[in-house]
Amino acid sequence: MWWHQHNLxxxxxxxxxxxxGDLEKKVTTITExxxxxxxxxxxxxxxxxxxxxxxxxxxxxxxxxxxxVSGVPKIEEEKSEEEGTPPNIATMAVPTSIYQTSTGQxxxxxxxxxxxxxxPGSDGVxxxxxxxxxxxxxxxxxxxxxxxxxxxxxxxxxFFVPGSQVVVQATTGDMPAYQIRAPTTALPQGVxxxxxxxxxxxxxxxxxxxxxxxxxxxxxxxxxAKECRRRKKEYVKCLESRxxxxxxxxxxxIEELETLKDICSPKTD
DNA sequence: GAAGTATCTCGTCAAAGAGG
DNA sequence: CCTCTTTGACGAGATACTTC
Numbered sequence: 001m002w003w004h005q006h007n008l009x010x011x012x013x014x015x016x017x018x019x020x021g022d023l024e025k026k027v028t029t030i031t032e033x034x035x036x037x038x039x040x041x042x043x044x045x046x047x048x049x050x051x052x053x054x055x056x057x058x059x060x061x062x063x064x065x066x067x068x069v070s071g072v073p074k075i076e077e078e079k080s081e082e083e084g085t086p087p088n089i090a091t092m093a094v095p096t097s098i099y100q101t102s103t104g105q106x107x108x109x110x111x112x113x114x115x116x117x118x119x120p121g122s123d124g125v126x127x128x129x130x131x132x133x134x135x136x137x138x139x140x141x142x143x144x145x146x147x148x149x150x151x152x153x154x155x156x157x158x159f160f161v162p163g164s165q166v167v168v169q170a171t172t173g174d175m176p177a178y179q180i181r182a183p184t185t186a187l188p189q190g191v192x193x194x195x196x197x198x199x200x201x202x203x204x205x206x207x208x209x210x211x212x213x214x215x216x217x218x219x220x221x222x223x224x225a226k227e228c229r230r231r232k233k234e235y236v237k238c239l240e241s242r243x244x245x246x247x248x249x250x251x252x253x254i255e256e257l258e259t260l261k262d263i264c265s266p267k268t269d
Numbered sequence: 270g271a272a273g274t275a276t277c278t279c280g281t282c283a284a285a286g287a288g289g
Numbered sequence: 290c291c292t293c294t295t296t297g298a299c300g301a302g303a304t305a306c307t308t309c
Contacts, residue, residue, distance in 0.1 A: 220293085222280060228296055229278085275306075280299105287294075 217293095218281070221282085221295095224294065225280070225296080228294095232296085271309090273306105273308080275304100277302105277304075279302085281301105282297105282299085284297090285295085287292100289290105289292085
């Protein structure tokens with residue numbers, strides 16, 4: 001595991017005194033002793049271990065590197081795409097339509113089927129969430145009416161968007177979830193069905209809820225994996241460029257050493 | 270061109286960290 | 290303790306490259 005080496009870098013020998021078996025599975029033990037370890041006994045070893053044993057993320061590692069070495073780019077907190085202008089930001093600049101929900105959130109529907117949801121409390125881009133309609137094609141002419149119901153007891157909210165699709169907002173926990181759905185054929189367009197918690201006792205509905213939760217989890221993990229891989233690539237790139245810089249530095253130092261040697265011990269003919 | 274192999278990319282799962 | 294996030298591991302499919 002490549003990150004084990006990073007743990008080696010961050011780990012302090014004092015950890016030997018308070019290390020748990022679980023921790024040992026992930027961290028290679030440093031055998032050499034450190035004189036300062038004893039003097040630092042005052043420090044809460046649990047706290048220390050907590051800090052040191054944390055599995056470093058690519059973002060943290062790279063930011064650590066970037067603080068040490070100038071010229072190393074930092075991985076930003078929220079970077080939607082690597083090169084160029086992120087598509088959601090670009091579309092955000094010129095949204096086709098902007099709507100406000102009953103809870104005060106703003107929804108921007110851009111060309112290409114991207115839906116952006118922003119919270120009123122958030123400033124600028126940070127509160128934006130982008131959703132892409134998978135089956136978004138050219139919206140039918142005139143289909144720009146948004147209809148939504150008042151928030152139900154469980155926080156579920158639906159509203160129609162162009163393209164005869166439905167955005168379903170389900171506020172489970174503190175993170176609102178949004179889904180793009182085709183409206184059920186049984187319901188006339190514009191009629192909103194919001195499931196109340198009491199109506200979920202039906203086994204079929206429970207199964208549907210479980211499926212929905214699973215799909216949401218998979219979708220989130222899919223995106224997380226993409227982001228993780230992007231960070232990993234960036235991190236590897238960063239390391240490679242750092243190696244290149246250090247090689248040049250090393251070469252220069254060797255040359256300098258040779259020059260100094262020549263000066264100090266001139267050849268006698 | 271077909272077959273085989275190597276490499277890449279992506280989705281998913283599981284385990285552990287992080288935070289409330 | 291629970292939920293969410295992060296990331297290594299794994300498998301499947303796609304693509305590139307090589308050999309015949």
